[in-house]
Amino acid sequence: MKVKNILVKTCDFIEKSELKDALEATSMTDEQQALVSKLVRYFNYVQNEIATEYIPVIHRETVSAKDKLEYSKLSKTVNEIMYIKGSDGKRISFRTFPDKITFSGTICEVTYSFIPEENTLTDDILYLIPERVYAYGIAREFYLFEGLTDKATMFENRFKSSIQNLFKKGKNIVLPVREWL
Numbered sequence: 584m585k586v587k588n589i590l591v592k593t594c595d596f597i598e599k600s601e602l603k604d605a606l607e608a609t610s611m612t613d614e615q616q617a618l619v620s621k622l623v624r625y626f627n628y629v630q631n632e633i634a635t636e637y638i639p640v641i642h643r644e645t646v647s648a649k650d651k652l653e654y655s656k657l658s659k660t661v662n663e664i665m666y667i668k669g670s671d672g673k674r675i676s677f678r679t680f681p682d683k684i685t686f687s688g689t690i691c692e693v694t695y696s697f698i699p700e701e702n703t704l705t706d707d708i709l710y711l712i713p714e715r716v717y718a719y720g721i722a723r724e725f726y727l728f729e730g731l732t733d734k735a736t737m738f739e740n741r742f743k744s745s746i747q748n749l750f751k752k753g754k755n756i757v758l759p760v761r762e763w764l
Contacts, residue, residue, distance in 0.1 A: 586702050589717045590622050596722035596738065619640040619704060622721055627701050629720030629742075633712065635662055637746050638695035640710070648690050653683045659697035659724075716745040 587606060594603035605611040611619065634640050642659050646652060654661045663723060667690045669675045677686040684693075702708060710719075723738035 584706075584708055584714060586623060586626055586706050586708060588739040589626060589708070589714045589721070590619065590704070592714045592718040592724075593622060593721045596718055597725050622725065623704055625721045625724035625728075626717065628697050628724055629717055630702070630708070630710070632720065633710065633746070634696070634699050638710070638712070638749070639663070641665065641694060642697050643692060643694045645691060646693055648689065650759070651683050651685045652693065652701065655682075657693065657695070658687050659695075660700075662698050663698065665694040667694070688724065712749065713745075716742065716749070719745060 591603055591606050594600065594606065599618070602611075602615055605615050606619065639662065644657055644659075646656065648656070652667075664677065664684055665676050666674050666683070669688055670691045675686050675688060675690060677684045698754055699710075717752060719738050719742040723735050723742055726732075726735035726738060
């Protein structure tokens with residue numbers, strides 16, 4: 584799924600049909616291009632919010648370090664270290680600091696959640712979250728920055744309830760056994 588597809592869906596929510604047509608035709612005026620740049624920036628805000636507050640993206644990386652590992656040595660921007668493993672494959676206890684983790688011994692694998700990189704209009708996105716959920720978050724940001732707090736609140740509620748619905752697991756409804764007289 585591309586960022587562009589999400590912005591097309593967002594145009595329905597922010598009532599910008601002319602921008603939607605321009606996005607689909609890929610020919611935009613300077614004013615439309617400026618608005619698209621804003622919407623891409625809002626998309627990145629929403630994606631970071633989802634990754635850091637709701638649905639973490641986990642990455643496992645093979646490393647070699649003794650007693651400490653600086654976050655800058657990892658390939659992605661660390662949000663939270665989940666666990667580390669030693670050369671024997673067992674988990675090792677560790678302490679986190681703003682710029683590194685410390686531990687005793689040698690590690691060979693780090694599993695952590697990370698903050699996604701900034702995306703552009705033509706990028707494919709990392710998450711498998713419905714376009715509609717992203718569009719709710721982008722519309723919330725759009726209306727918030729436009730000063731339309733009632734509409735921003737409405738899309739905030741839609742965004743949060745959609746995120747919560749992603750966590751619900753299908754539950755079977757068990758009816759009590761009926762007694763016949």
